Amino acid sequence: MKKFTVLKGIAAFMPDINIDTDAIIPKQFLKTIHRKGLGKSLFYNERYTEGYNKNVDFILNKDPWSNSSIIIAGENFGCGSSREHAPWALLDFGIQCIISNSFADIFFNNSVKNGLLLIKLNKNEIQKLSELAMKKESFTVDLINQKILVKNNEINFNVDPIIKDRLIHGYDDIEITLKNKQLIVDYENNKNKFHIWKNIVYEKQ
Amino acid sequence: MDTPKTLFDKIWGDHVINQTNKNQYLLYIDRHLVHEVTSPQAFEGLKLNKRKVRKPELTLGVADHNVPTTLRDQGINSIKDKIAKLQVETLEKNLSENNIKYIPLTSKNQGIVHIIGPEQGFTIPGTTIVCGDSHTSTHGAFGSLAFGIGTSEVEHVLATQTLVQTKPKNMRIIINGKLKKNVTSKDIILKVISEIGTAAGTGHVIEFSGSTILDMTMEERMTLCNMSIEAGAKAGLIAPDNKTFDYLYGLPFAPKEKNWELAIEYWKKLVTDKGAIFDQEFSFNIEELKPFVTWGTSPENGIAINEKIPDPKQYNNLEKRQSIEKSLNYMGLKAGDSLKDISIQKVFIGSCTNGRIEDLRAAANYIQGKKVSHNVQALVVPGSGLVKKQAESEGIKEIFLEAGFEWRDPGCSMCLGMNPDQLASGERCASTSNRNFEGRQGRGGRTHLVSPITAAASAIKGFFVDVTEESL
Numbered sequence: 267m268k269k270f271t272v273l274k275g276i277a278a279f280m281p282d283i284n285i286d287t288d289a290i291i292p293k294q295f296l297k298t299i300h301r302k303g304l305g306k307s308l309f310y311n312e313r314y315t316e317g318y319n320k321n322v323d324f325i326l327n328k329d330p331w332s333n334s335s336i337i338i339a340g341e342n343f344g345c346g347s348s349r350e351h352a353p354w355a356l357l358d359f360g361i362q363c364i365i366s367n368s369f370a371d372i373f374f375n376n377s378v379k380n381g382l383l384l385i386k387l388n389k390n391e392i393q394k395l396s397e398l399a400m401k402k403e404s405f406t407v408d409l410i411n412q413k414i415l416v417k418n419n420e421i422n423f424n425v426d427p428i429i430k431d432r433l434i435h436g437y438d439d440i441e442i443t444l445k446n447k448q449l450i451v452d453y454e455n456n457k458n459k460f461h462i463w464k465n466i467v468y469e470k471q
Numbered sequence: 472m473d474t475p476k477t478l479f480d481k482i483w484g485d486h487v488i489n490q491t492n493k494n495q496y497l498l499y500i501d502r503h504l505v506h507e508v509t510s511p512q513a514f515e516g517l518k519l520n521k522r523k524v525r526k527p528e529l530t531l532g533v534a535d536h537n538v539p540t541t542l543r544d545q546g547i548n549s550i551k552d553k554i555a556k557l558q559v560e561t562l563e564k565n566l567s568e569n570n571i572k573y574i575p576l577t578s579k580n581q582g583i584v585h586i587i588g589p590e591q592g593f594t595i596p597g598t599t600i601v602c603g604d605s606h607t608s609t610h611g612a613f614g615s616l617a618f619g620i621g622t623s624e625v626e627h628v629l630a631t632q633t634l635v636q637t638k639p640k641n642m643r644i645i646i647n648g649k650l651k652k653n654v655t656s657k658d659i660i661l662k663v664i665s666e667i668g669t670a671a672g673t674g675h676v677i678e679f680s681g682s683t684i685l686d687m688t689m690e691e692r693m694t695l696c697n698m699s700i701e702a703g704a705k706a707g708l709i710a711p712d713n714k715t716f717d718y719l720y721g722l723p724f725a726p727k728e729k730n731w732e733l734a735i736e737y738w739k740k741l742v743t744d745k746g747a748i749f750d751q752e753f754s755f756n757i758e759e760l761k762p763f764v765t766w767g768t769s770p771e772n773g774i775a776i777n778e779k780i781p782d783p784k785q786y787n788n789l790e791k792r793q794s795i796e797k798s799l800n801y802m803g804l805k806a807g808d809s810l811k812d813i814s815i816q817k818v819f820i821g822s823c824t825n826g827r828i829e830d831l832r833a834a835a836n837y838i839q840g841k842k843v844s845h846n847v848q849a850l851v852v853p854g855s856g857l858v859k860k861q862a863e864s865e866g867i868k869e870i871f872l873e874a875g876f877e878w879r880d881p882g883c884s885m886c887l888g889m890n891p892d893q894l895a896s897g898e899r900c901a902s903t904s905n906r907n908f909e910g911r912q913g914r915g916g917r918t919h920l921v922s923p924i925t926a927a928a929s930a931i932k933g934f935f936v937d938v939t940e941e942s943l
């Protein structure tokens with residue numbers, strides 16, 4: 267996983283609430299067997315009128331926001347399906363950080379596992395940042411010091427220390443878990459917790 | 472005395488391997504379902520890192536999301552879309568290389584992953600069940616802790632049979648009362664979500680309880696738990712009882728003989744203790760509940776069939792008002808419109824929400840002897856091969872065919888339109904599925920979520936019908 271320490275870039279403001287994963291990456295793009303290449307189709311239904319003809323009114327089609335690396339979004343961003351294609355598409359487009367009042371659970375987990383930083387702020391802070399984003403100001407997101415810096419403004423944010431550690435170092439979750447391999451084996455052998463009736467015995471075909 | 476525990480706390484406790492951090496735990500996963508859309512990148516990840524599947528026998532695979540619902544006897548060759556076909560071929564190859572059991576497209580047991588899990592007895596109480604699909608919450612109807620995961624987590628489960636999880640909070644939704652005739656558990660969950668909203672459940676596991684839940688069949692409970700995710704919840708949960716045990720007895724993957732007895736002994740303890748504390752609680756009485764229909768592009772946009780579409784102006788919250796205005800514009804509707812005046816072009820009966828035998832029975836029973844309106848194309852997509860076979864043996868297929876419905880092969884179909892079953896732009900659909908997001912069933916398509924009875928009745932009339940008042 268790519269490491270995340272300090273990000274400098276432009277922020278696009280998408281005020282809608284409940285931006286769902288169907289909107290982030292529609293179903294026709296889920297047939298891929300790869301992680302890469304989805305950025306082109308990010309927000310497809312809003313971003314394009316037909317084929318890949320750009321909808322000029324959509325924020326990510328306007329300069330300088332076509333080069334955004336940050337999105338400031340309405341609440342409950344990422345609700346809906348569990349498709350990890352949503353963070354893959356965002357990252358493939360170049361988005362590395364999303365700021366909102368709230369995020370849906372599965373989307374949140376999927377994002378941090380791919381190095382996409384999600385920041386929860388209160389509505390006043392989001393209001394302030396959205397105004398600066400609309401003025402095309404440059405944003406600095408400093409994960410190490412947990413600060414967002416824009417012009418003369420400084421906003422602190424909270425982040426789960428485990429997630430922070432993982433993002434800064436780009437850790438692989440599976441590798442961390444496999445270090446505890448013996449604990450998993452012990453659990454499987456613990457008759458008080460791992461009940462024998464849970465075992466699956468295949469029927470003879 | 473021990474501190475009283477919720478049902479969720481009990482299941483959670485028995486699956487904690489260790490605490491990895493503050494409020495974060497390594498959790499054992501007992502059952503894993505995989506399908507073609509969210510698994511290829513996980514298997515690719517395993518291969519790249521030279522890792523093996525830890526317990527292949529605890530995973531079960533099936534293709535459901537992108538498969539066509541016609542010409543199933545041709546198996547994989549029924550998929551004309553090359554990219555979709557490659558995805559199913561990749562699933563088959565990955566499962567075979569890793570010794571994971573697969574239910575092929577041509578098997579009578581094939582179907583939507585959340586329908587076949589319970590049907591095969593793969594879903595059982597007291598277990599943790601995951602799948603790379605948000606509607607995994609369905610399996611909570613059996614008193615199992617079941618939740619949707621992303622592809623990175625699918626890979627993690629394959630490699631370790633565990634997941635690192637933050638412990639969710641406890642929420643209880645109590646539902647009491649006897650439903651009116653032709654009002655269903657679908658109407659209940661649409662009502663609940665319309666009241667509490669799509670983000671209310673975020674970070675929570677919802678336990679459903681109350682007299683209505685006790686009266687429900689397993690199918691009705693599955694519909695309810697299925698849409699817990701639409702309330703933002705991690706999972707839905709219902710305490711197992713004799714109905715649960717009767718449903719599972721003798722199914723292929725269910726425990727057998729001595730193990731069955733041990734299982735029942737344990738499953739009977741899976742109830743919330745008296746005095747257990749919930750972080751949040753809601754209560755509903757559904758005696759007077761009318762059939763529900765959604766009018767917007769979020770599952771929380773539901774109203775009773777006899778209510779008028781709300782006026783955005785009545786909302787003081789600017790974001791909310793704008794979101795409703797945007798929804799109404801997309802849906803081609805106006806504040807104050809009555810749903811009963813709105814004509815539809817498509818009807819979809821199926822999905823992991825409402826593609827079970829009881830759903831088809833209820834719908835067929837209501838429309839028997841009637842004809843689908845000439846303006847409407849109506850599809851019935853049974854949730855699995857077993858549902859289809861059962862419906863055929865009961866004469867349900869004939870009722871639908873004689874009425875002018877199309878009788879299809881099992882799959883997710885028009886719920887998400889990954890296969891050829893889609894809405895054209897501007898088409899309006901009465902759908903028994905779970906999401907009415909913009910473009911979900913096809914770009915520009917307009918989805919109204921309803922119960923199977925409302926969907927079937929609306930197919931006959933050509934517009935939305937109050938099935939508690941009108942007969943056809």
